[in-house]
Amino acid sequence: VRxxxxxxxxxxxxxxxxxxxxxxxxxxxxxxxxxxSIQWLLRRLHKTADTIGFSLxxxxxxxxCNLGYTxxxxxxxxxxxxxxx
Numbered sequence: 530v531r532x533x534x535x536x537x538x539x540x541x542x543x544x545x546x547x548x549x550x551x552x553x554x555x556x557x558x559x560x561x562x563x564x565x566s567i568q569w570l571l572r573r574l575h576k577t578a579d580t581i582g583f584s585l586x587x588x589x590x591x592x593x594c595n596l597g598y599t600x601x602x603x604x605x606x607x608x609x610x611x612x613x614x
Contacts, residue, residue, distance in 0.1 A: 542613075543613075543614060546610050546613040546614050547614055549610045550607060550610040550611050550614060553603060553606050553607035553610060554607060556603055556607075557600070557603045557604060557607055560599065560600060560603055561600070564596055564600065567596070571592070
């Protein structure tokens with residue numbers, strides 16, 4: 530099997546896909562933990578900002594859309610590697 534400029538046996542190809550699947554699984558799990566931390570910090574920042582009468586962000590929606598897009602992208606890559614196993 531030709532993968533880019535590499536010639537791989539079926540076994541090597543499958544091993545590569547499994548490795549990449551595991552890599553993206555770890556990335557996805559790490560990303561989800563980071564998102565949870567960000568959510569906690571944003572709630573805390575908003576609470577503090579409200580207490581002192583300060584507006585932090587024009588829109589939280591933009592932040593969550595970017596995080597959602599990134600998570601979807603990681604999930605799509607992982608799904609693609611999973612389909613190759």
